[in-house]
Amino acid sequence: MRIHFTSFSRRLAIWPTLPLGVHLRRDADKRPFPLNQEGCRIYSLARHAIWNACRAFGLGAGDVILVPAYHHGSEVEALLQAGVQVRYYEVNDALEPDPEELKEQMDHKVRALYIIHYLGFPQNAAYWREWCDVQGILLIEDAAQAFLATVNGQPVGSFGHVAVFCLYKTYGIPDGGALFSIAPPEPPSSVPKSGYWRMLKRHINWVAARRGEVGFVHMLIKPVFAWWKRINEHAHAEFDLGSPVLPLSKMSSYLIPKIVDEKSAVQRRENYKFLLKHLGNMVPSQFATLPEGACPFAFPVQVQDAKTFLEKLKRKGVMGLLFWLNPHPTLPVEQFLRSKSLRERVLALPVHQELTRSDLERIVKVVKACSAISEVASEPVVSVNYS
Template sequence: MSLRRLAIWPTLPLNTYFRKPADQTPFPLNQEGCRIFSLARQAIWNASKSMGLQENDVILTPAYHHGSEVEALLQAGLKIKYYDINENLEPDPEELESLITEEVKAFYLIHYLGFPQNATFWKTWCEKHQLIFIEDAAQAFLAHFQGQPLGSFGQMGIFCLYKTYGIPDGGAVICTSPPSLPQVPAKLGWWKVFKRHFNWVAAHRGELGAIHLWVSPIIRWWKVKRYKPHAEFNLDDPNTPPTKLTLSLLPKLLSEETFEIRRKNYQYLLDQISEWVPMPFRKLTEGACPFAFPVQMDNPTAFLEKLRKKGVMGLLFWINPHPSLPVESFPQSKKFREKMLALPVHQELNQSELDQIIHAVKTSI
């Protein structure tokens, strides 16, 4: 059976090398104080140091997180005090106020899946409590709130560029006290570029997608055999710069159309399969730039396997929290981890591929 393989991560078209650089550069890349490292977690570590946060300072951090950002904060010598989110993925101001002590110096807010939190409210709230406002816009590059770019409201904004474009890496940070530029020699990044090119071809040629469908169980078995718990949180060298191919390809990929295409794709999927979308994401809010399309299932593992056989490579979103999190103490975050899945919505998808995703979901329930 010939199936196009559609993955969460944006693919890299083969003609990228022949494109002209974009005329305009979006926030924060157009800011003099913007720094780009290989990974966003490295940007967090460096910015935490440059912002003057001291060892053992406490950061209010969401229990619903990836884990790499938590590890970066811990490696920077900081302490974490977790807070839960409500059913709309929003923090509760009353809960947060009960957590504030003299040791608490910053508040960490995540804009989940590219959907903006009320950044204006949280900026004012942080000012009232004299806390550093850290905005995690890793999934929200190009998104905005009330006409202002996400990541620009706080004293620190974090962005993960390869979640939006098919480049090898790239974690950007903008903050009131910019860190030094990374000093380690940059790698080329050819292997990750090859994989993004492969994904682009597999999304357009069913023959490659069918091959991947056949070999993927073997790849998964091999990964399980070599699995190292919590390795996905590793900071590596925090002074690692982005690869050379990231810096050369990114200007050719930047486009004002990316924001609109992602929104258009999201709305098209939403119109067809909204009944399985978690409540916070059932409306495409103004300013959102979707990273992925979320669905919520009681049997996520079996559902994902059915999708895979139909060529749609979804994932269980943030299933593994940082080991420092007492999972049972944060029930709402636990619920999202166990049931929320992410499906492709990126700008390289065409109409036929979106229809493939819709068909796969409807026939896998």
Template sequence: MYIPSWPCLTSSQFSFRENLRPVPFPLDEASRKYFYVARNGIYHLFRALGLASRENVLVPNYHSGNETSAMRAAGVNIRFYPILRDLQPDFEALERLCGPETRALYVIHFMGWPQPMNRLVEFCRARGLLLIEDCALSFLSEFEGRPLGSFGEYAVYCLYKSLPIPNGAVLVENRGRLQHLEDLETLNPARVSVLGRSSELLLESFRSRFPFTGAMLAGIKAAAGRMLTALSIERERVGNIGFDLDKVDTGMSSQCHWLLAHFNYELIRNRRRANFQWLEHRLREKVNLLPLSLAEGICPLFLPILVEDKKAVAADLRRRGIGVVELWNEGDPEANGAESEDALFLRKHVLELPIHQNVSEAQLDYIAREVTRRVRSTERLLVPFAAPVAAENQKSAIEPVTLRA
């Protein structure tokens, strides 16, 4: 069996018979700007803000590193604040780190789960800080009925992580317009980049149904990619770690714009929630899970588990055809100080299991069986809830669900 890490494209999604559908926030916002990848939008946002050399931005010490590279390229001074093992910010540290030169608070919503937005909004309001939401991993998620990304002055989303599109990110301005962004004209991406990534997404869908033949075709596709590299044919990449200032003006492809108008977003959200519930119910009490309850409005990107030897378990599960994701093994080198113990724990032990909208019940069952054969719950990796969880949320997180075929 083969389960892709990310959502896949199918030929039916290119059918013009599909009706246009309502799009969710922020795709319906007038003040939005599309980019090839989210780090491009982050760079241009901070260029547009024009922070003074003495000013700084508070950034979580649990991050990918792409966003901090983009900020530094834009001239931002970063001060890292701690994220605890339950993915919540350390408010005592935030209070201590926030000084008269602090201009903005950068908040990352992790894997679809919101940060405590009411408290963070009040924190920023009381200190006159800009609030910037990183929703790269949390498209379609809500907090108390409001979309993530609608609380702060600005928000950025990485669309291709949640949707089967070859590239695409969006930056939204919720309050006021920045002239630099108004004047910015993005460039069309190279056609070879769009076609190459689109073929990968289609191939992943084929491989999930026909693993052996799909693996052969994937090998051919990889060989073609190596040939293009040998011929020095440049492609713009997605999903990699790094920041390329030469590609920072690249926008989202026209193919992605077309696809965004045709997805059934409610179905995507519901399927991801159902898949999360199903797999969590099977794994609970057998492996260590992060203390994440599936409150109303959350659209999970993965099901994160905690493992002792992340590299070995990931390699073993991939050999069994399961597209696990090792998110954020490393980050900004300056974020590894004394207050980063919990962030380093997360980097070392959190392994993400696929529960996206293309994963079937049979595939979830296969994931559960393979994971429980290789991973055991241990006291050392136990991360308790920071606060009591509402009874209805506890119930929704552990009840089994029946998935539609």
């Protein structure tokens, strides 16, 4: 392994880190939506929430759900494991479903429309709720990346019949997948995991973002863990459902009242605006304007070759994320070219609330340095000719 002198630097992770001082904080009295709702259920992961929601609605063999081709993959696996069939639709230029295309996909088997609030940018869920009501089907809002996001003051996830959220994508907690549904299932009853190890990792990430020495050790150890995972896991392990009845870990239950705070959305928006000001020319058009109620999960940039660019950033201490490079294996990739293009060219950078101004300045500097030596995607990601 080649070690660059720039390796001896702080590591800025895409995943929110966990401040050491969190243990000294008092529990908050109030909790944001959906944690303040009686019917809210919390599992270890959002995919468990999806599986349980399907079961609670009696969705299964013979039922079809319309799902976007631009997806993570674990949500699709959860739907399939629940026994339903998925029918893919393409997203339009604005990453929304196209009502005309959806109409063509409709038949008596379709029971639900699944929409994703990409990167914490809200979809027009009110419109889709109305659309679903007219069709007589359910609306499932995937707010895995949109916890704390709102539309005109109304929480994302409160428009549909079902909504799922990933709490650990917004906070440096070990796990957490929330379900809000008009038909809440029984609370998960199996034994929770402790979550100590994951909590420790999030704490280490927090220190590594502040101390170059720790960041350096982190950089040396991480590839070993990644290699170990690669040789021990099968190709699509990241989509695995695991046990769908696994509850929230003990450490997450302890941390949530100390760390969850609506103000995190404000900080994330501020961070996003800062990056937008300096790197706006690299942002896909769909994310170039920040809506008022968005709670950005990450800062997207488009490049010609996201994989190579990511490696360059990593060497300089900025840990981005290939945003959904691999779809669920059931997706006929070549039939959904816009989604394919997005997968190959968009990568996500850190924007979380634990970043300091100096971290953000560093991200800008590193991204500019890396883009000076590689070609930034010159065309919009969505310019796909379907003819």
